[in-house]
Amino acid sequence: MSHVHGDTCERAREPGGPTRPPMEDHWDAYWNRLEEHVIFRVEAADYVARLEAAIGFDTSTRVLDFGCGFGFVAELLAPSVATLFAFDASDHMRRRARLRLAGYANARVLGALAGWPSALRFDLILVNSVVQYMAREEFHRWLEQWRPMLAPGGRLVLSDLVTHNVEPLREVVDMLALSARRGCLMRVVRKALGELRHYARTRRVRPLFRIAFGELRERAGQLGLAVDILPTNLTYRNTRATAILSIPAADR
Numbered sequence: 001m002s003h004v005h006g007d008t009c010e011r012a013r014e015p016g017g018p019t020r021p022p023m024e025d026h027w028d029a030y031w032n033r034l035e036e037h038v039i040f041r042v043e044a045a046d047y048v049a050r051l052e053a054a055i056g057f058d059t060s061t062r063v064l065d066f067g068c069g070f071g072f073v074a075e076l077l078a079p080s081v082a083t084l085f086a087f088d089a090s091d092h093m094r095r096r097a098r099l100r101l102a103g104y105a106n107a108r109v110l111g112a113l114a115g116w117p118s119a120l121r122f123d124l125i126l127v128n129s130v131v132q133y134m135a136r137e138e139f140h141r142w143l144e145q146w147r148p149m150l151a152p153g154g155r156l157v158l159s160d161l162v163t164h165n166v167e168p169l170r171e172v173v174d175m176l177a178l179s180a181r182r183g184c185l186m187r188v189v190r191k192a193l194g195e196l197r198h199y200a201r202t203r204r205v206r207p208l209f210r211i212a213f214g215e216l217r218e219r220a221g222q223l224g225l226a227v228d229i230l231p232t233n234l235t236y237r238n239t240r241a242t243a244i245l246s247i248p249a250a251d252r
Helices: 028-033 036-055 072-080 090-101 134-148 168-181 187-206 213-222
Strands: 060-067 082-087 107-110 122-128 148-161 226-229 241-246
Touching: 028 090, 036 072, 036 168, 036 187, 060 072, 060 187, 072 082, 072 090, 134 148, 134 213, 168 187, 213 226, 213 241
Parallel strands: 060 082, 060 122, 082 107, 122 148
Antiparallel strands: 148 241, 226 241
């Protein structure tokens, strides 16, 4: 189950800065009632390890964690990067992320209505397990907003992309396998499986957005971005995918 989301009908704007398009609110009630579970911390550690191996980051890297959820990924990244900005459209999750990052001078949680300086540029924009909860038009609007936030050589990392219909049960099996590898299987079984039933019900009512790589390449190309599909996803969900968008070297 994902722990990073960004869904709201609000707009985030800084005077003189870009207007942030509205996020879809279909899943809003679900995220706002969600409690923290041990699996979220396990998922975060797994994702950060995969991210470092596949892409890399260091103490000069400026990061935006878009859809930061409870802030577990941001907490793991903050000690190893130059600056870290985190955003989630859920007030509930944003409050928890702010508490989690309070001890890091280089980390800042962006609000839904303010706090988006127009001059922000990032080496990594991480959008992990978020796109599937957006409407297609909303995702296209955010692509247009993320593009000018990329620093020269920067990369927009879209992970956990749903490309075809996947049964939630298959993903539960993947989650349990990860939990077993991390030594917390019984805690996850006790704590998270009840929540997963609620998630599955919500998913049946509000199906996930499935992305087509051809359309993604076309939209990204219109914005001057190249698209690279990684051989494997950056999360344990093996049936999903990760795309990295970047400005071609010749255009920098």
